[in-house]
Amino acid sequence: MAAAAICAAAAPAATAAGDFPAKPIEFWIPFPPGGPTDGSLRTLLAAAGKELDQRVVPINKPGAGATLAAQVMSQTAAPNGYTLSMVAANIFRMPHLQKTPYDPLRDFTYIIGLTNYRYGLVVRADARWKTLEEFLAYARANPGKVTYGAVGIGSSGHISMEKLGRAAGAKFTFVPYKGGAEEMMALMGGDIDAVLDPGWGQFAVAGKVRPLAIVGDTRFARFKDVPTLKERGYDITASSLVGIVGPRGMDPAVVRKLHDAFFRAAQDPAYLRSLEAIDLEPVHLNSADYTRFAAEQFEREKRVVQQLDISLQ
Structure with a gap:
């Protein structure tokens, strides 16, 4: 009788999982519409919808350094698989x-890791600086005058630029943005002098921005002439795993x-x-x-923040 009771209790959950998904799934994107990540994710979601035989609906929820979507999801969404969010390194x-309203080790279900952001430092194509050395020399001679953008306070771009400033003896002024499209428009419009983030390749190919350095271990295949910061003597790299999470x-x-549907969609x-x-x-x-x-x-990010001695409190 006890065994039968256990089986009976488990049956509804098994049936629910077997029927999943029985309705469209909301997928929260932590950036505004129109940016490079937004476009790529929408392509993935369309493919995932075919795999799941249900629509996977993109919903943009920018803010809080690209962590607002996951924050809100962790506090409000039922853990039934019908609300998911993209996350990257900022969440950790x-x-x-x-102080945050979520604990990344407790409040999320980690479903699949998909790709890595690759970072670069770029300026406008008509900027006075042709090389990283010229850019840093100007910044050293004019403390705080050079402005740069990245997606969100505490983002990988923000942290990497702060590292570069300290290593090079230069001081920059940081301007946070909610998404890649917004910061690139600000750069090309002359509102800021530089951007350190991913997603600028199409603008470089179009001749609108000039990459000065790759913030990674290797050069980009499309930009083989652009050196890494390591090659220029600065041991600074940035990467950010892009993945999908649900509520705990x-x-x-x-x-x-x-997992299986998104894995197939990623092909x-x-x-x-x-x-x-x-x-x-x-x-x-x-x-x-x-x-x-x-x-x-989570532990790696703790060490980085302690080394830089920064806080947003």
């Missing part, structure tokens, strides 16, 4: 910079369905082309590996 760093407490069977040629267009490379972390990565990344 922000709790070390200020999700049914493992639903997590598996979502879609249109999505792969969208990554190539913004100089990103596909990666894959399954749910278990992504959960382990989250714990490790």
